[in-house]
Amino acid sequence: MQPQLASFFDPATSTISHVVYDQPGGQAAIIDPVLDYDATSGRIAHGSAGRVLDFIRQQDLSVQWILETHAHADHLSAAAWLQQQAGGRMAIGQGIAQVQQLFKGIFNLGDDFPCDGSQFDHLFADGEVFPIGRLTARAWFVPGHTPADMAYQIGDMVFVGDTLFMPDVGSARCDFPGGNAAMLYQSVQKLLSLPDDTRLLMCHDYPPPTRPIAWQSTVAEQKQHNIHLHGGISQSEFVALRQARDATLDLPQLILPAIQVNIRAGQLPAAENNGVRYLKIPLDML
Ligand SMILES: [Fe+2]
Secondary structure: OOOEEEEEEEOOOOEEEEEEEOOOOOEEEEEOOEEEEEOOOOEEEOHHHHHHHHHHHHOOOEEEEEEOOOOOOOOEEOHHHHHHHHOOEEEEEOOHHHHHHHHHHHHOOOOOOOOOOOOOOEEEOOOOEEEEOOEEEEEEEOOOOOOOOEEEEEOOEEEEEOOOOOOOOOOOOOOOOOOOHHHHHHHHHHHHOOOOOOEEEEOEOOOOOOOOOOOEEEHHHHHHHOOOOOOOOOHHHHHHHHHHHHOOOOOOOOHHHHHHHHOOOOOOOOOOOOOOOOOOOOOOOO
16 A cells, blocks of 8 residues: 655755655644744744645545654754644654753753653654554664664655755764764665665755755765765765764754753643743853
8 A cells, every 4th residue: 555645844944844644534644844043032833833734634535654864953843733633653763762851961950850761652762663554664764874873664655853854965964962973974874775766855944045945865876976975985984074064053043942841752842830831042052
């Protein structure tokens, strides 16, 4: 059975959220939904996730899964909000525990913040097979961008998260806490060993001015044309290139708000005694 796909581009964060489902009226997985957050005003909104929800309702889909490829640093996750609206089990890879541990110190989250991934409904092991309605999916560990990145293989498609970008953009940075360029190289080799016509679905696109937004390529296209990871580039060449580039990059604008929400599986911090929720900004930590 061929999976059905609908993809939603969020222009504010250049994120692509995906809905994969077996058939109209059937079961769906939502991958990497975005919660709108305005950093200037501190306002949360549900425009991006609302478009996903509208589609779910139009197609009469039951949400079986809300999948995160990793703890994103560039946007807040709408997983918790979408779960409230439409149900489904929130899942990420087992490596999230390591990411929670890394950031617990930075945000001084205290002993009531568990670092075992229990904020999620399910943690995938490497290679774990799971159903999406009548479809069969498989979760893969693809660490490197962060220690906990996952890819989800569903039919002839693989949702690669931030492991690969479109061939003319290359790869994601590996300089966040726990990131590792050599690990990313190994993860990409795993993905590029799949059949040439495997479709690879991106989580982001930052296109050059000469082309429109895109989010789908193939293993063959990546092997031929990826500017950082095409066939023939050695691990040491990639690591040198990646580290040199990472040294020039500013931190993502939303890294501090995003990480503290995303390691809570998209839950906002509890309200204080005045009923208001607050995010924390650690000074001089990153
Ligand atoms: Fe990311």
